[in-house]
Amino acid sequence: MINFSLPRIDSDKKIRDLLLPYCRLKNGEVWNDPTGKHKVGCLDASDNSYVNKLMNNEKAVLAIHDPPYNFVAFEERDLKNFIEWCRLWIKNSYLHLTENSSLYIWLGADQNNHFQPLSDFMAMMRTSGFDSRSFITMRNQRGYGTQKNWMAVRQELLYYTKGKPYFNVEAEYTDIPKVLRGYYKVVNGKETENFERSKSEFIRAGNVWIDIQQVFYRMEENVNGCYAQKPLKAINRIVLASSKKNEIVLDFFAHSGTTLLASEINERRCFTLDIDPIFCEITIRRLENFRKNGKLGWQNSNPFEEEIKKDGKLRKYLNETIGYKEKEVVGKE
Numbered sequence: 092m093i094n095f096s097l098p099r100i101d102s103d104k105k106i107r108d109l110l111l112p113y114c115r116l117k118n119g120e121v122w123n124d125p126t127g128k129h130k131v132g133c134l135d136a137s138d139n140s141y142v143n144k145l146m147n148n149e150k151a152v153l154a155i156h157d158p159p160y161n162f163v164a165f166e167e168r169d170l171k172n173f174i175e176w177c178r179l180w181i182k183n184s185y186l187h188l189t190e191n192s193s194l195y196i197w198l199g200a201d202q203n204n205h206f207q208p209l210s211d212f213m214a215m216m217r218t219s220g221f222d223s224r225s226f227i228t229m230r231n232q233r234g235y236g237t238q239k240n241w242m243a244v245r246q247e248l249l250y251y252t253k254g255k256p257y258f259n260v261e262a263e264y265t266d267i268p269k270v271l272r273g274y275y276k277v278v279n280g281k282e283t284e285n286f287e288r289s290k291s292e293f294i295r296a297g298n299v300w301i302d303i304q305q306v307f308y309r310m311e312e313n314v315n316g317c318y319a320q321k322p323l324k325a326i327n328r329i330v331l332a333s334s335k336k337n338e339i340v341l342d343f344f345a346h347s348g349t350t351l352l353a354s355e356i357n358e359r360r361c362f363t364l365d366i367d368p369i370f371c372e373i374t375i376r377r378l379e380n381f382r383k384n385g386k387l388g389w390q391n392s393n394p395f396e397e398e399i400k401k402d403g404k405l406r407k408y409l410n411e412t413i414g415y416k417e418k419e420v421v422g423k424e
Contacts, residue, residue, distance in 0.1 A: 095409050096308070097316030097393045100369055101159075106316075106412070107369060109405045113398050114372040121145055122375055129351055129378065132364035133371045136343035137179035142187055145362050150189045151341035152256065153334040155350050156180070157197040157321055158343070160208050174211050180343055181219050187341060191254035193333035194221055197321065198247050202240070209247055221251035229300040229325060248325075262331035263295045265302040300325065312387035314373060314394065317347035323387060326353040334359055347388075348374030352381060 098106050116122055116133040121144060123130055134141035158177065184194060200209035216223070227248040269292055276283060296302065306313055306320045314320055326349050334340055336358045342350035345365035351374055354361035365371050376394045380386050389396070399406050 095393060095396070095399055095406075096413055097395070097409070098412055099318050100316040101318060101367070103412075105408060109402070109408060110369050110372075110395060110398075113395060114368040115375070116368050116371045118366075118368070119144075122371070124378075128360050129354065130362045131345060131351070131371050131374050132362075133366070133368045134364040135366050136183060136364060137176055139183050139186065141364070142183045142343075145364055146187050146341075149339060149362070150187055150192075151339040151362065152189050152192045153195075153330070153338070154184045154188055154192070154341040154343070155195045155326060155329055156184070156343050157319075157346060160197075160199045160212075170207055170211060173208055174215050177208075177212060178215055178219075181216070181221075184341070184343070185220050185253065188253055191256045192252070193256045193258075194251040194253065195329050195333070196249045196251070198249060200247055202243060213249070216249075216251065219251075221253055223249070224252050225250040225298045227298045227300065229303055229322075231305040256333060257335065259332050260295075262328055263297070264291050264293045265296050267294050267302050268292060269294050296328065300328075303328075309390065310388070311390045312349075313390050314347040314377065314388045316393060317370070317373065320347045321349050323349055323353060326350055327357060330354060330357050330359055345374040346370050348377040351378055352387065355381065 100106060100110070116131070118133050119141070121130055121132040121134070130145055132141070132145040134145055136142065158180070160173075188194065196212075198209050198212055200206040213223075227250060229246040229248060231244045231246055303322050303324045304310070306322050308315060312320075312323050330340060330350075330353045337360065339360045339362055340350060340354045342361065342363040345351065345363040347370070348363075351361045351363050353359075355378060363374065365374065373394045377388065380389070380394075393399075395405075399409065
């Protein structure tokens, strides 16, 4: 096995050029799961003709979107243009969700720039047709620090609904045991302890998630090269809370394929797309790797391990960029 990490794929043009020949989808194409469950499209979420191609007249009960909001924070895209682009794929989400459905959106808030793009995005959503339901915060175990401000360790997740969707409250319970005791509420004239009123010995996540580990390189689910990969546990929670078995989950920004994998594990169908053929390929390979090996990701390798073994140019570039040398190849090729 070659123990190569990948550089950040979305910002390294050279690695993109080297990996593109190994991607099975081109722009406008859709991969259909051989089992008939899932679809992956190399499509533009802001173009409804593309989304129609993916959905083929079917509708989802749940959408989970993780748009590339860092474009604004890194000043790579104008805020106004970003919000107008968001308006397009939000409209397409509404069109392809059932009458009673749920929408979750991961979004960032730059605390040094008026909390953009989160603040303008939330304002835009007022006219989207969706109803706001919750503002969820996931606490990252690592953050970016400063000596002159509070360390940023939060990840924002917006929850909206269309109509009156299903919600499975049992999915909200964590694996953290209850330890707090106290008589703090009167029920039917009697002071009751929190243990008496709850059916579970574990605390509920509520809208502050502190029990989920941010993905890093030592975790099995790691897909290196994918910046800001979302934890599988978080997506599992959303899928279990807002959908039922065999229903369709929609994801407009496949990235590392976490929504697809969560849908596979929890017996849902996932229709996902990404405008980037490399992330489409990673998404498909992650599902195939799970089905073949039971692995959630590539803890000590990457999705293109076999190509790196055979492609001298690719291996040479990674040697030069990442700093790995042939002596650091472990095992046998």
